[in-house]
Structures are given as structure tokens and as C-alpha cells.
Amino acid sequence: MLTIDIRRRFAGFHLEVAHAFPLGGITALFGPSGCGKSTLLRVIAGLDAGAEGSVRFGGEAWQEGRRRLAPHRRGVGYVFQEARLFPHLDVAGNLRYAERRARAVPGRAFGFDDVVSALDLGPLLARRTGALSGGERQRVSIGRTLLARPRLMLMDEPLAALDMRRKAGILPHIARLPEVFGVPVIYVTHAIDEVTQLADRMVVLSDGRKTAEGPVDDVLARLDLPPATGRFEAGAVAEARILGHDRGWNLTRLEVGGQVLEMPEVDLPEGTVVRLRVRARDVSLATERPRGVSIRNILEATVLEIAAEAQTAFAEILISVGGVRLRARLTRASVADLGLTPGSAVFALIKSVSFDRRALVPAGTGEADGEGTGPGTGHP
Amino acid sequence: MLTIDIRRRFAGFHLEVAHAFPLGGITALFGPSGCGKSTLLRVIAGLDAGAEGSVRFGGEAWQEGRRRLAPHRRGVGYVFQEARLFPHLDVAGNLRYAERRARAVPGRAFGFDDVVSALDLGPLLARRTGALSGGERQRVSIGRTLLARPRLMLMDEPLAALDMRRKAGILPHIARLPEVFGVPVIYVTHAIDEVTQLADRMVVLSDGRKTAEGPVDDVLARLDLPPATGRFEAGAVAEARILGHDRGWNLTRLEVGGQVLEMPEVDLPEGTVVRLRVRARDVSLATERPRGVSIRNILEATVLEIAAEAQTAFAEILISVGGVRLRARLTRASVADLGLTPGSAVFALIKSVSFDRRALVPAGTGEADGEGTGPGTGHP
Amino acid sequence: ETALVAVAANFAGVAEELSEVYGGESGNTVTLTIGSTGKLFAQIGEGAPFNAMLSADAATPEKLEAAGETVPGQRFTYAVGRLALWSPDETRIGADGKAALTDAGLRHVAIANPDLAPYGAAAKQALQGLGLWDGLQDKIVMGQNIGQTHSMVASGAAELGFVALSALLDPENPAGGARWEVPQDLYAPIRQDAVLLKAGEGNAAAEGFLAFLRSPQAQDVIRSYGYAVE
Amino acid sequence: MDLPDAGPLWLSLRLAFITTAILLVAGTALAWWLAGTRSRLKPLVEAVTALPLVLPPTVLGFYLLVVLSPNGPVGRLWLDATGTTLTFSFAGIVIGSVFYSLPFAVQPLQATFETIGRGPMEAAAMLRATPFDAFVSVMSPMALRGYLTAAVLTFAHTIGEFGVVLMVGGSIPGRTKVISIAIYEHVETIDYAAAHVLSAGLLVFSFLVLVFVYAMNRRFPGHRG
Amino acid sequence: MDLPDAGPLWLSLRLAFITTAILLVAGTALAWWLAGTRSRLKPLVEAVTALPLVLPPTVLGFYLLVVLSPNGPVGRLWLDATGTTLTFSFAGIVIGSVFYSLPFAVQPLQATFETIGRGPMEAAAMLRATPFDAFVSVMSPMALRGYLTAAVLTFAHTIGEFGVVLMVGGSIPGRTKVISIAIYEHVETIDYAAAHVLSAGLLVFSFLVLVFVYAMNRRFPGHRG
């Protein structure tokens, strides 16, 4: 556990957060601009001399009152919002800088070349850092931090400067950090799609206070969060088992709540249990089974709960598909037209094409506390 | 027209672009990290001493060969990727700096307070720039540039550091720049949602070359672009007329191709003609009219064209709704199951909730060349 | 044996020649260190390793003796300096130096600082004797020592200056231009005294060199530079 | 002991103020050019600006005397133009001080400009600031610490220096006899008591000025990380 | 004319190298402390570091002479420890030069450190670099331009300065008679020809050294915009 209970006061801004971060997997730190995300990371890293309170990393006291363990002894990696490459070194120099200072991690070697190829840094190695584009800079910064083999990665909006394809290329690497290195990640972002793709858990900050925490989907589904938090992306996660593939149509069949569902083909063996994210806005409901529609997934379901959102066109319906809970986002008008009430038997319509690559949630790397077990721990 | 035909050579990178930017509306400059977007902006702004070729802004020659008009005489505003606030001034000082140097724009006053409230800068005014969060910095930078009342705005990923709500708050202001100020905008981004929400036209750069250009939807619909460009967001834009509002259900009715469509309520008077973006993946097709479904918009349509994407699950269908062209994204399996062929009569199913606030395209400020007509032009 | 001898700047050229001659004859080595008289006084007070001092005045050796820094009874006048009015411009000075000093076109007269340099004090006396001191106040510029004064004239910045005659007569490097040797009755003799310092007690080279200074051979050399000897 | 004459102190302060003012302006121009140029001459010019330091002040003063005297090229022009000589005048010691202290102004300014880089100037140009405007309104306040360094080094050095001033100025009371010369004279004439008083006064005075300057700099910090 | 004696030049170079080396190290420590401290003493210490400049070199030399002589506190200690006197020795003129040139090292370094800010040090700490490591491997190369300025000012000033060295060292050939004193003496003793030769040689030599240094700096640029 990384247990913090800290206060930081600026003129006009006051951060006060107590939280226990499990040392495993990826925790997203999510919140609007100016809510204190970067400040919180700086306190954890030991870079903020003005913070008070306690920060404990497993058995180590990193901060107690105003007594702080020096930042460089904490073994945290920090991908800064503004990259902070060393201008006097070229790209390779920046990477080697970190590599030379890394602590050996027995068994799990992950060398210079691996990082270079994973982040596609090869063509940049001989470049001056001043001659990098914004996105290139950020990739180098991520690579540099990886090569230092930290015990805890703090990442401050590392992908904001990257395009979708590059993002897509890097996200899986970040997602695998906890597994590959045993290094837990605290990941600051305001992009909800990054949260949903990467994180196991999330902590929502708002104006210096923690307003929500928990597994990503639980948090996203909470009705009391401001809609801009990502209502549009909100949904539910269902456990599903891969039944088989239809290579001809490039489809994969899954079993969800005893029924069959199809999605664009994924490269996983039959029988694998996956977590499937279903966005509420991609779910329609029908009172009779439609025919001749392109929508391939028509699941029998029961309405559990209906939450109409006043002053808006929308209502959110919680349904059960053979015990698996999903959410549907409809207009209030449709709810009325179809006469939906809790208990109604309905058909849930889910377009197959609505499952993009974000749909499969990484099979959570376990919330187990990693202290002393991860390869990166055990040294001061 | 801003007509450029320029070359810039770095070791290992070569930018060569000829293009004519209409001086009206918003042109998105889109492309992956490192493709040369920032470099191109710098050449237009006159900040790159190493570029060759010509840059002409209306009747003015900004660059001819290596002879360049000094950057400060061009009257361009530039929101830099890294904000570049003046550290010796507080936030108000940064804004006033620009304001004092602005050229008067007769008639269309847009003062300090307007910018401050539009960008929610009030609480930051007395702050040192060093005490701003990443997103706050970027908002100040946008405000500062606005206050200088440029003749052409160059924006380099200005919203990358902003959360969705703030983004949503600022996007409309950026979208209205061409109207309110008569200032055309060239907007660099790698976020396809910003392109679709903001831009009238887009130019796609790839490795220093222009690979596509044109109206946003045409470009996004092009099948030869790499899928990561934003296939997921692709769609079509339909002209629609507002028929009326249903205040009770918070819905707005529109006429599209002679048929009626409902979307979450928008605040526009009856009779207004708008451009409505319909994402291909939100459109399903049916061969018979479904009943008892929550999907409110069921439009009669004809299949015009079917493009199956080899090796994927997907097919893209061009349909006509009373002459208006829309796109639908289905699985290839469904196309086969429904036996769709060009000419098939179908029903297009479009969820009302699929229209978020991005759906309404700003009614393009006309592609007319703004020279001498815009209030910001006419001075050197 | 070797000795370190501190020498006033105006005598440095002569002292060099003398030390060579002395070195050749005695086998001792005399190393010279050059300084202004005031500076040398301060350094000696702080334990400078000088064995002997050839001062530019008589007062400083007296003070040193009073302060107990010297070997008593060894003080003597090794040279008497002479003052000259000099200009590199031959037409500036005719037979009568006073005329040159009252010329309407004269802008600056350089003298050494009378408070610091014996040659300066002498120049002041001479000007007072000529009745020109008050009238020339506007035109007088001062070097801190006679060397700087010489530079001011040599560079042409001051048209005229009171310099050491010895500097004009340097056999290796005779100065051009015009000079007027200031009549000796216009100023008190510029006695330059030498002393054996405590650090030089028992130093054969230092004692020998001081003795050599009084030899006729040395006195000839000294005279050849324009000094008088007693 | 009498109260020491305040004349040399005022003269020194005037000299130091004027020299510092001239050098902050001229040094800025030169440092800015050096920081921005891609000319192949740059290392040569940089080397030349440091050269005045290499010669002993009195010797440099001697050469300046030659150049500035009515027989020299510059002095001739000045004489023709003003009817007065440049040597042994206040104007002359200002020129001498400016020349000698040049590196103390140029070098810190150049270093600061180069460390700041062109980014802020570009940002200002994009807000329609002319290069001059941008320099005044953005670059120089950002370079405040560099200016402070340049000013302190130049000012203090001009107060303390006397070799060049002595030679070029001729130590004329009320015109060119600055405080450093006065103190020097007291030491040379073995009037240590007067030297102590003057030195102590100068040190205390300078210390107070410097503390004030640095404290102000702290209250209005420029660009700090 | 004979070839001038090369001894004083070597002595000057040794003195300048040693002084510069000492000051780059000691100046770094002081400048780093000043750049980072929030102590209320900061403006006082900053003012004190500039003070050596305010006194005329000869006068400063005089006070140093008093302090370093065996009658003074420091000189006493030195004498007891080494059996030699500090005054009129090479060690003594090194101390004098270090003291006098302190501002030329501290001020540009501090200005550069402050302009760079703490960001890079933080980034290095996050890569497990100790503060010392981070300083050596990140801050100092980024501050290259500041070091260059400090080194050039210190080096050139030590070569050219003679007041302090003359007073403390006593112009003893082979021990403390450096080139600047030699040139000064030639001028004072009206041996202008020798002075010209030495001055020209010194200028050319220094110029070449400086051009080389600046050209290297250009080829391996540090942090530029």
C-alpha cells in the first residue's frame, strides 16, 4: 500500500487527500484541470517541500509531518507533464542516463533496446532534444523513466501530446507495466478513454478533494458525478467467456449471462474469460424482438432500475442479462413510449461494431498489495 | 487565401507542402506525432528561418524564397504547444500584454472581461504563471492570443492539456472565432474528436507531406486513410432544418431528407438550418421497420454503395435518405445476413442519444476568402 | 649568496645595470623587486623578505629605521635625483622653461603626486619657486609616481611634465623632444636613501651590494643616468 | 582626524552610475547580438570583449591614454568637436571605465540571453510586439538576474578600479580623482588611519547599496524555475 | 632587445589556472547555495560576495597583507602549520586572487542556476540521481554558458590584475612576479618597448586561448532555446 494523508495549501487552493493506493495495477488519478493532480503526484514523489502529512510506501515512511525522505531515494519514476528532457544530452543520452542509474531487477530484464523498439525511438536516438516534436519528446520521457526501473511510476498526462495511433501503440505497454515490472502506476489524466482503457481503479479529484474512488466502472457509473466526467463513455463491465471465432467474418463469439454476443474478432483462445466494457449509449432496448436488423446482439434482459435525468433528454436504465448487469442510455421519451418500468422484460440491442479495441478490459493484475513481492521493491 | 508552397529540411525529416488555406472558418491540420504540424505552423508564422518557398496571405507576400516578412508584422496569433507564458508577468499581466498590442477591430469589440469569463480565468488573474496547472497555463495562453486580435490564429494542440469539461467549455469559443472575429483558424491536433467538432476542412499531414485535404467528413470518409486516423469517428454531415422542440422531453425535431429525426434539445430557433454530424457507427440498418424499440429515429433509405473492409469485421454502407447521404458501419456478417446490395430499400436506425454536443457542426462561416472583408484584415 | 633588494621604480634601470656588474664581480646574486616607496614600506612592515631597500626618498628609510625594521647605522644616500621639464615635442620648450609653462596653448602639465612621490614634491616646490603653482592649478595632472607621470607626457596627453632627468638620460633608451633641467635651487635635493633591512643582516650579498653602491665605479654609472651623488 | 572629503566619493558614484548605465545599454546590444548571431565571427568578437581584462589596468590605461590623447585618433576628433581634451577629463575616465568593464556587462547578459533562448521572443512577436518591444517587455525582465549581475559587477568594479582611471584621468581633484585613488593615496602615504576610515565607509556604503539591491530582487523575483 | 623572460607568463598562467579552478569549485558551492536558499541571509551574503570589488586592488591587497602576514590571524595559523609565510609566496597570491575574483565566479553561476530553475534537478532525482550526481550530470552541463562566463572573467581578470598580487606577493621574480606586474614595471620604469612586446604577446596569446574556448563552446552547444 502507498498510504497518503496529506495537505498542501497554496493561496487560493487547498489540497487535502487521504488515500491508500494498492501497490499493483494502474490507478488513474482523474479530475478536471487545476484540481490538484500534479500537486498530488509531486507530494508523493517528494518534490513538494511545502506539503504536510504522511506518505508511507509499504513499510517505508516517505514523509511524516514535514520530514521527508529525499526524492531520489524513493525510487519513483515520474513522467512529467512537460517531459523535462535534458537538453545537453541527445535522445540516446537521455535514455542511457536513466539506464545507468537503474537498480538491477533480477530475472526480469528489460533493456535499452526493448524500450527503444516499444516506443519507436530508434530514429530519434541521435537527435538533440530541442529538435523533437511535442509527441516525440513525451515518448522519450516515458522511455527514460522506464529505463530507470522505478518501484512506482507516476505519470502526469503522458499521452496528451500523442496521436491516437501512437497512443494506441503505447497504451498496451503502459498497461503491461505492472505485470512486466511489478511496478504499480499512478496515472494522471483527464481523458476518460485513457482511464477506461488503462486503469484498474480510479481516484477522482475535484478542487483538491477526493470525490470518488474505486474500480473504474463503478466510479464511472455513479450517478452523482458530474456528467462531464464522462457520462458519454460510461457503461458497465461484464464478465464474458470466449466461445469461439468466426474467421470468415472476423467475429468472436462470447457468452454473457448465458447468452451469446458477437464482437469484432479478438486474438484470444477459446475459453478465456475476459472483461467486456459495454457503453450505455451503445445499448438500445426493445419490447419485442426485432427482425431483419443489422444489430446482431439481441439479448433477453430485465429492467432493474430507471434513473431519469431531469432537465435533459436522457434516462439511464440498469438491466440484468442473465444476472449480468448492463446499462442502457435512452431518451426519457423512449422510456415512456415503451412503457418501461422496473421488472419489464426487454431485449437489449448492442451493435457489434460498437466494440472497438477499448472494449476489452485488461484482466486486472490483482489488487493484491505488492509490497516485498514485486521485483522492484525491497531496496531503499 | 493563405497560399503556401514551402520546403523545410531537417536532418532526417523533410517537410514539403503546398496548400491554399481559405481565409475563413477553421482548418484542422491533422497528423501523427512528428509529421511536421508544428513545423508548418512555424513557417506560416515566420518563426522558422530555415524554410524556403512562398507564403502569401491574401495580397501580402509573407515569404518569397528566403526573404521573409518579420513575424510580428504578420498579425498572426500563435497558441504554442507549450504555452510560453511570460514568467515575469502574472496572469493578468500576460493578458494585458496582448491586449495593449492588439489592433482595434472596429465594431466587434471583445474585451478583456469577455475573454476572462469565457475561459474562466477570473480566479487565476493574480497568479504567477509558475503557479498554474498545465491546463490553466494553456487556457491563459489561448486567452492571451485572443486578446491580441490576430488576423489568423494558429493553434498548436491547444486543448491537449484540458479535461473534457473544460474542452467542452472552450471548443464553442474557438468554433466561433471565425464568426466573431472574422479570424480564420488553423488548428493543429491529433485528436479526431476536436477535428470533427471544430473544423470545416482538414489537411492531413503524414511524414512531411500532405496526404489528404478537404471538408472534414469527406476526408474522414476516405477509405484509403489509415484506420487510426479516426475511422471510429467517421460519418457524414447532413443538412437539417429545425422543425421544433419538445420541451417536455428535451428533444428537438429536425427535418432531414424529407423525414423527421429527433435529437437531444438544442437551443436554436425553429427554421434554422444546421449541419448535423451522424457517425457511421451509430447508424444501423434494418430490412423491416422495427417496432417497440427505444431507437426513435427510423428513416427510410436506399443503399447506394457497400465497401467491405477486407481482414476486418466491418463494412461501410453509403445510403441515401431522401437524397441526403449518410453512412452506416455494420459487420460484414450483417450485410450478408440482410442480403444488402446497392439499391436495397432499408430503414436507417439512429439512436437519439448518439447525438452529443458534437453533433451540430458550426454552420461554416463560408469558404469565401476573407481578405479585406474580415474586420481583422486590412492593416499590415 | 643571494639578496632580494627592493628598489624604487625611478632607480630600477640603474639598479639593474649595477646588480649585473656587482654580480659579475662578487659572484653574489642580487634580485631586484620594484615597487613604489609607500607599498614597499607597508610590505616591509608585514615581514616582506627584502634584504635591502633603495628608496626614492629619505623620509621612508628614516621611518623604517625608527620602526626598527633596519640594521641601524647603515642608512646612506646612494643618489640624488634631478628634475627636468620635458616634452616630446621639440618646439614646446625653449631655453626658458618658465616660458613653456606659461604658454597660452598649454593644456596640461603632468607632475607626480607631491604627497606620494619625492619628484612630485620637488616639482611642486619648483613651480612655487617660479610663482606658477597657483596659476597652473587647472592644468596640473598627476601621476601616482614618476613613472606614470612620464607616461602621461610620453603619450602626448600632457604637453609638458616634470619627470626624472634620469629617465630622459637612460643610455639605452634616450628620450627625444625638448627638456629643461630645472635649476637645483628651485627644489630641495631629492635624496634617495638606501638601508639594510633586518632580513638582510648578515647577508653578504645585500651588504656587499650596498657597499658597492658607494664605490666610484658604481657612482659613475649612477651619474651617467643623470643622478647626482654625494 | 578631519572628516574625509566627500568629493571623491561623489565622483566615484557618478562615474560608476554613468559607466553602469552606458554598459547596460551598450552591453545589452552587444550581448544580444552575440547570443543570437550565427556569424562565424562570433568567437572572435567574444574573445575581443574579454581582452580588456587581460592587461594590467595601468597598462591598459597607458594605451588608452595614447589613443585618447590629442595626438591619438579618438582624442583628435574629440578635441576638434568639443575644444576640450578627452584625457584628464571626466568624459575620458568614463570612456576608460566603460572600455575596461565591458566584459562584466556583456558576459553575464549574453549567458542569460542564451540560457533563456528564443522562445519568449517568439511568443511576444506573435502578440505583435516588435523585436525592440519584445526585448524590452519580455526578454529584459526575464533576464533580470543577468542584469543584476552585470550591474553589480560593473558598478562595484568601477568603484574599486583605479589603474585605468588614474592614468586616463590624471587624478585631478574634483574632476577625476575618485575615491579609489584617494584611498590608494592614503595607503601609499602611509596614512593608514585615513585609509581605514575611507575604506570602511566605502565598504559599509557599498554593502548597504548591494543589500538593498539584492533584497529588492528577492521581493520581485524574475524567472525562477 | 632580448627575448622577454617567460617566467612571469608561466607564473601568471599557473596562478590563473589555479585561481580559476578553485573559484569554479568554491564559486559553484556558494552560487548553488545562493540560488536555492530561502534564508533571510541571502541578500547579505550576496552583497558580501560583491564587496571585494569595491576596494581598490592595492588597498584590498594591503588589508590582505595585514591578515595574511605572520602578525595576522590567518598568516599565523599558516606559519604554524607549514613553517612558511603566506605573504610573499605563491600560496599567498593564490589566496589574494581567489578572494578578489570571487564575484566573477559566483555571480554568473548564480544567475545561470536561477535562470535554469529546479526542474531539471527534479527530473534527475526521479531517475534516482543523488543531488550531487544530478548537479554534476545535469545542472552543470546545462549551466555551461555560465561556467564559461565565470571561467573567462576569472581567468582574464587574474591574468590582468596586479594590485592585489603585487601587494600580497611583493613582485619576487620566479615566485610572485607575474606577467601583469612585469608589464606594469616596464611601463613604470619607462621601458615602453619591452612593455609593448609583452603586452602584445599577452594579448595575442589570450586572444587565441579565448577564441579557442569560445569556438569549442560553439561546437558543443549547451542549452540553447
Ligand SMILES: Nc1ncnc2c1ncn2[C@@H]1O[C@H](COP(=O)(O)OP(=O)(O)OP(=O)(O)O)[C@@H](O)[C@H]1O
Ligand atoms: N506554486 C503554486 N502556488 C499557488 N498555486 C499553485 C501552485 N502550484 C499549483 N497551484 C494551483 O494549485 C491548483 C492545482 O494545481 P495542479 O497543477 O495540481 O493541477 P492539475 O490537477 O495537475 O491540473 P492540470 O490538469 O491542468 O495539469 C491549481 O489551481 C494551481 O493553480
Ligand SMILES: Nc1ncnc2c1ncn2[C@@H]1O[C@H](COP(=O)(O)OP(=O)(O)OP(=O)(O)O)[C@@H](O)[C@H]1O
Ligand atoms: N530543429 C530540428 N532539427 C531536426 N529535426 C527537427 C527539428 N525540429 C523538428 N524536427 C523534426 O521534424 C519532425 C516534425 O516535427 P514537428 O514538431 O513539426 O512535429 P509535429 O507534427 O508537430 O508533432 P507533435 O504532434 O508530436 O507535436 C519531427 O520528426 C521532429 O523530430
Ligand code: MOO
Ligand atoms: O620614484 Mo617616485 O616614488 O614616483 O618619486
Ligand SMILES: [Mg+2]
Ligand atoms: Mg497537472
Ligand SMILES: [Mg+2]
Ligand atoms: Mg508539434
